[in-house]
Amino acid sequence: MTLRSKLSLVAALTAGLALAACTTTKETTVFVPVVAPTPPSSLTPQPIMLFNQAKEGRKLFTLEAEFPYCDVETGKVIVVPRWYVTDFASVPWYGQGFIEPQGPTARAAIVHDWLYAVGEPGKRAEADAIFLRAMLKYGVKPFQANLAYQAVKTGGERGYALPGDWMFIDPRRQDVRQPPPFARPKTGAVRIMPRCQGFEALIQTGWRAYPLPRPVIAAPPPVTTTRTPIDDVRARLPWGGDKKK
Template sequence: MAFHACPRETEVAAAPAGTAAVAVDHPLVCAINHDKDRERDGRTTVVVMQPFAYEQPSTGRWIWVPAGYVTDFASIPRVGRWLIPPFGRHAIAAVVHDWLYSVGEPGQRDAADDIFNEALTELGVDPARRGVMHAAVRGFGAGGYERAEALWGRSFMDWRTGDWLDPPAGRDAFFGDGDPAIIERIRNQAPANCDFRL
């Protein structure tokens, strides 16, 4: 029986020629949730299996996403999935954007959408697709952002059991750059939630 654990190193993700490298602290590692009852509006969800952070290049701000966070990557309506699939080159940007919408910091929705657009650019998403994705969140994302407080208690899950987990802190602990003590605790989460045996 071989033992495996999620990788923990800071890395710079490879990007297409002509684009900047994407800085992440711990790689994005997810488990697919196969439970139909845990879908979001007919979209499959995944659970982030270890803490993950993205560095916004224009500000140097690190955005930390805790282990156990539930995302559906890009929230593409069924009718548009032929053009833009939920998962692809844009995955890191989509998870960070989902996280910022889950936190729902008052008055920061436009900033969250701008971070999404910046990350899409950095990841090398072609301009036409990036424009459609950015316009979609600007035009149709208000409802999701406004539901942050109501949905916060159902934003974390144990990837093994499908049980809902308590959030690591209140939403306001993640406003701005976040409460330093909470961010440090998340950053140093042991990868035990990712351990599995083959």
Template sequence: MRPIRTALLAAAALLGASILASCATETHQTVYIPVVAPTPPSSLTPQPVVLFNQTKAGRKLFTLDAEFPYCDVQTGKVIVVPRWYVTDFASVPWYGQGFIDPQGPTARAAIVHDWLYAVGEPGKREEADAIFHRAMLKYGVSPFHANIAYQAVRAGGQKGYGLPGDWWFVDPKRQDLRQPPPFPKPRSGAVRILPRCQGFGALIQSGWRAYPIKAPTVRVPPPVVVTRTPLDQVKQKLPWGADRKK
């Protein structure tokens, strides 16, 4: 009888151990990972976005959906037009605007010029006009037409230099709202100097931004921890288990 009794005790012990092992306490943790939209990169070839429901003195308005960096080789000045800046190309008098295509590459020169005029650095209007002239040539305007536009801003651009009303920002995805300026008006239109623009391309490719975009605040709920005890697991296996629907 003893061998049988010993075998039964061993079997009972083994069964008890297996039951305890199968009914060990389980802990599961769910962690929420926020998904943040990537920061739009700078664009060396921006396409102005027309604001369909806004005009200024009867003129169409355009904005940028990406930061636009430009480097003037002669001065080495790196000029960065921030995203959402609103332009109407009004820094170029009407008789010179015929050579500015808002949807073409020549508009980039006018955007840089408008930005320099909006900043309105004292004593730098002539330099802004010269940068505009060189930018037009860089972006494909013929020397003849570039000279006409340049003479136009030299003759009639004084009244549009440094106007407070040109400090204007609109998100093209929310065209009915004016956005608050992302930063106070700078004293200069240049953010840094790179002699002969050496290293400018590598700087942009590195992801550098003159005006970093503030990351939105994301509220992340705390982790959810669920612990199941052996008793909970036993209840789960019963016909009237706590988690079963009636």
């Protein structure tokens, strides 16, 4: 390689390095909102009493979150939505003595009330049978469970598919009736899981039959920072950059 060629190569490399040094860089910072994971639904909820609400002299209760239940016999997954109001009226008066609002019987009664409120044609007997199995599952003594079951079986027809049972109240705003979250469904089951296999694992994932609206989180717009080699040189100077005097 001749001297002239070497000089040309050095000049080309120098020009390339100079151009690279003059390259302007841009960095964009994007703010991604963090949404907390959805906690699983409670499989053993406690109904909340509505202290200033009553219906025909009966105390009213509601749920702060949806209550999923799976009936092993039918495989039906029944989910009572949050804020659904119940007075345990699907159980006739002579059977309500066995319903404890803070006890295991109440959970079965809430499922039964929901099935009665939905009022699927031809499914009242099945709703009563689910009520019995739910009571036994939640630890109600067989003698008491059978008495409550016989009460709904013989006298529950008058409380099936009543329009007035479709009511929702937020326990934090007990003086306001909430609009129904959806139209009255045709069936009380949201899905079928044979023998309820995988049901509890499904609930632990945070699955919701009636998803809540996602909260709107306002994130700041992306910020783009532009830097040039001159900015780097200025930052190194004793009086340059953002150094305080």
